[in-house]
Amino acid sequence: MAKINTTLFARHALFLIMSALSACTTLGPDYQEPDVDWLKDWELSVPGEENTKAAQDQLDIRFWWQRFNDPILNQLINTARRDNPSLRIAGLRIFESRALLGIAGSSLYPQVQQAAGAVNYVNTQSHGGGENLSYGTYQAGLNMAWEMDFWGRFKRGIESADAAFFGSVANQADIQVLVSAQLSDLYFAYRITEARITIARKNADIQKRSYELTQQLFKSGETSELDLQQAKSQYLATLSSIPQLEITQVTTRNALAALLGRAPGNVPELASSDYTLPATSSDSINSIPAQLLMRRPDVRAAAWQVATQSAQIGIAEADYYPSVSLIGSLGWSGSSLSESSDETNLILGPALHWNIFDYGRIENNVRVQDARLQQVIEKYQESVLQAAREIDDAVYAVLKTDEQQALIDESAKAAQRALDIANTRYREGYADFQRVLDAQRALFSQAERQLINRGSHISAVISLYKGLGGGWVAMSAEQLIPRETREIMSERSDWDDLLSAPLPSPHPPSQPSDKEVSQHE
DSSP states (O other): OOHHHHHHHHHHHHHHHHHHHTTOOOSOOOOOOOOOGGGGGGOOOOOOOOOOOHHHHHOOTTTTTGGGGOOHHHHHHHHHHHHHHHHHHHHHHHHHHHHHHHHGGGGGGSEEEEEEEEEEEEEOOOSHHHHHHHHEEEEEEEEEEOOOTTHHHHHHHHHHHHHHHHHHHHHHHHHHHHHHHHHHHHHHHHHHHHHHHHHHHHHHHHHHHHHHHHHHHTTSSSSSSHHHHHHHHHHHHHHHHHHHHHHHHHHHHHHHHHHTTTOTTGGGGGGSSSOOOOOOOTTTTOOGGGGGGGHHHHHHHHHHHHHHHHHHHHHHHGGGSEEEEEEEEEEEEEEEEETTOEEEEEEEEEEEEEEOOTHHHHHHHHHHHHHHHHHHHHHHHHHHHHHHHHHHHHHHHHHHHHHHHHHHHHHHHHHHHHHHHHHHHHTTTSSSSHHHHHHHHHHHHHHHHHHHHHHHHHHHHHHHHTTOOSOOOOOOOOHHSSSSHHHHHHHOOOOOTTSSOOOOOOOOOOOHHHHHHHHHH
């Protein structure tokens, strides 16, 4: 009869629990991506043509550096994608968050599943005539506790961990953007410095010949010592500028090596000679769709942070309500005494825990989580503002440096012509040597300005594509970290298939439509 009652009780308890589960709710706000109210009316500072589909299709920002038609740069960026330390760390954080998501998912199943057992030897010595006893005891048990997710505490926890996982994927993409831009900037800075050193040496050679000429003329009494000292001063001043440029060149090369995950100086790809800076065009700048900034990985990562924190409010609110668990225990005990009998115990039923008096702890924790949510919302708005500012600054810089380059090129031609005339007039005795020195100085200055402005223009183009969030591609699990690293981690710990299984596609936070993505990828 007892066995029948126990079975009926278990069935009734299970029925009550399943009925309660059907009435479960999920506390806290559902995630909604913050609205950027000014974005729909925002326009670039430089007026341009209408953002037609044809113009947008020409703007492929995933591999924007290929517009420079520089095979060495392409090779270096491919190497950085594979070997850059920051990208490897970001890839490992994806696997870390993937494991944390697995921990959060396990909360939906019985939280306690414990098997216990004991074997004891007991020896009792009686003094004064009692019987000495020596026997063994045996115990075994299985305990289970399963807290039901009535209020969505565990569901919100999974939601938060899920958003954190996709946030780590977005952060890795953002580092791809930064590495591509930083490497391109350093590469062209190295090439610009290399060209400046060439120009300085070329001008030093010209000024050396002038200095040697004035020496001869001074010794023959045909010119004054003033001309001699001025020629010497200008020649040595040009020579003295070269060591500083060489310092800049080496530090830039070492920074490149660090981005490539290499030892300082190990960038043999830079050894090419007769390098010519690429010509860049700003024809498509005015056709940039402003909404493209919402696809920036850092903006997406900020949105995932909002989603991560939004779920924390529901987790905090769940503490207001009782936690209901299904507990069960099955035990067996016995001993070696002949008079004793074995015992079996079964305990099954619901359990309730409720913090009735918390003295404002739960309420204030909800407030804490809500304040943190508003903080990350503000950070999201700030990230969109920063993205818009970077794009607007870069667009204007691209157009104006392009405009400035045409003027500087004409100025450099005029400076070269002025030097030719000054040399001719000096040789013919119609002008003093000071005119030659001034013309040499002007030519050197304009040649430097040509290079520096071209570098500024290229840097502005790089900043524009960085501002648009270009330079990243979705990576598979195998591409995130090298095979050797995966093998080491697999030998050290059991990762099952987490290091190779395909990464899931993101759901909310909301992404641009497939149509929009297809237009810009």
